[in-house]
Amino acid sequence: xxxxxxxxxxxxxxxxxxxxxxxxxxxxxxxxxxxxxxxxxxxxxxxxxxxxxxxxxxxxxxxxxxxxxxxxxxxxxxxxxxxxxxxxxxxxxxxxxxxxxxxxxxxxxxxxxxxxxxxxxxxxxxxxxxxxxxxxxxxxxxxxxxxxxxxxxxxxxxxxxxxxxxxxxxxxxxxxxxxxxxxxxxxxxxxxxxxxxxxxxxxxxxxxxxxxxxxxxxxxxxxxxxxxx
Numbered sequence: 001x002x003x004x005x006x007x008x009x010x011x012x013x014x015x016x017x018x019x020x021x022x023x024x025x026x027x028x029x030x031x032x033x034x035x036x037x038x039x040x041x042x043x044x045x046x047x048x049x050x051x052x053x054x055x056x057x058x059x060x061x062x063x064x065x066x067x068x069x070x071x072x073x074x075x076x077x078x079x080x081x082x083x084x085x086x087x088x089x090x091x092x093x094x095x096x097x098x099x100x101x102x103x104x105x106x107x108x109x110x111x112x113x114x115x116x117x118x119x120x121x122x123x124x125x126x127x128x129x130x131x132x133x134x135x136x137x138x139x140x141x142x143x144x145x146x147x148x149x150x151x152x153x154x155x156x157x158x159x160x161x162x163x164x165x166x167x168x169x170x171x172x173x174x175x176x177x178x179x180x181x182x183x184x185x186x187x188x189x190x191x192x193x194x195x196x197x198x199x200x201x202x203x204x205x206x207x208x209x210x211x212x213x214x215x216x217x218x219x220x221x222x223x224x225x226x227x228x229x
Contacts, residue, residue, distance in 0.1 A: 002014065003015045032068065033070075034068040034069055034070045034075075035068065035069045035070070036066065036067070036068050036069075037049065037066070037067050038064055038065070038066055038067075039064070039065055039066075039067050040062075040063075040064055040065075041056055041060045041061050041062060041063050041064075041065055042061070042139070043061060043062075043138065043139020043140070044139060045057070045058040045060065045061050045101060045105060045139075046095065046097075047065065047067060047076065049067055049069065049074065050069070051092045051093060052089050052091070052092065052093070052094045052095070052096060053094070053095040053096065054067070054074055054076065054084070054086050054096050055084065055086075055095070055096065055097045055098055055101040055102075056076055056083055056084045056101065057083055057084070057100075057101055057104055058101065058104050058105045058108050059104075059108075060078060060083060061139065063078065065077060065078050065083070066078075066079075069088055070088070071088065072087065072088055073085060073086070073087065073088055074086045074087075074088045074096075084098065084101070086098070109136055112136070112142055113132075115143070117143070117146055117147070117150065118132070118142070118146060120150070121146050121149065121150060124153065124158055124161065124162060125158075125162045127162050127165045127166050127169060128162070128165065130169055131165045131168065131169055131174075134169065134172070134174045135174055137174075138174040138175070140174065140175055144176075145175065145176050148176035148179075148180070149161065149165075149176055149179060152164070152176075152179060152180065152183055156183050156187050156188075160183060160187040161179070161183070163182075163186075163187070164179045164182040164183045164186075164187070165179060167182050168182065
């Protein structure tokens, strides 16, 4: 009855007045109302958002990404490409990690360990393998770091480098700068002339194992006996 009665203020019947208010359709596409931030992917292949940690594929380390979040989902984009989706956590200090991201990291690490310079570095001693594990966990550039460490080996010798690495492991100090500082403070260079740098970078990466003096001794003794006969 009220809908058809003339309203004293407007002078119109509500049923007639609301005929003029026509609902419009929603825009297409709908505006994105999600919380949006630009973030850097850290060395642990993850971003920090709302006091939590969300992982992304390892190849995105060091890159800028866009994170969009609503009440239930966190989605991460590299430019227009969606690279990760997580359920949003409302807890604090949690690491939300996808199993696929961990598996991708393991594949990357396996490939790294097959590199020729990595294998040479590991052959220097058991400390090298322990330090390599720490280096992989740190997220530092492995090829660049190992390149510096092997230059230190050429300059100071294998034993001095292994001593410095042992000290660094003791203090969980990961990085070529720490090793260089230890060597500078406690060691004397044994070779002031570093290897010649060739134009072909592949040739510069060739690393030969240190010869065993025991093999030379055995050969000399055998040759001496042969000469005596």
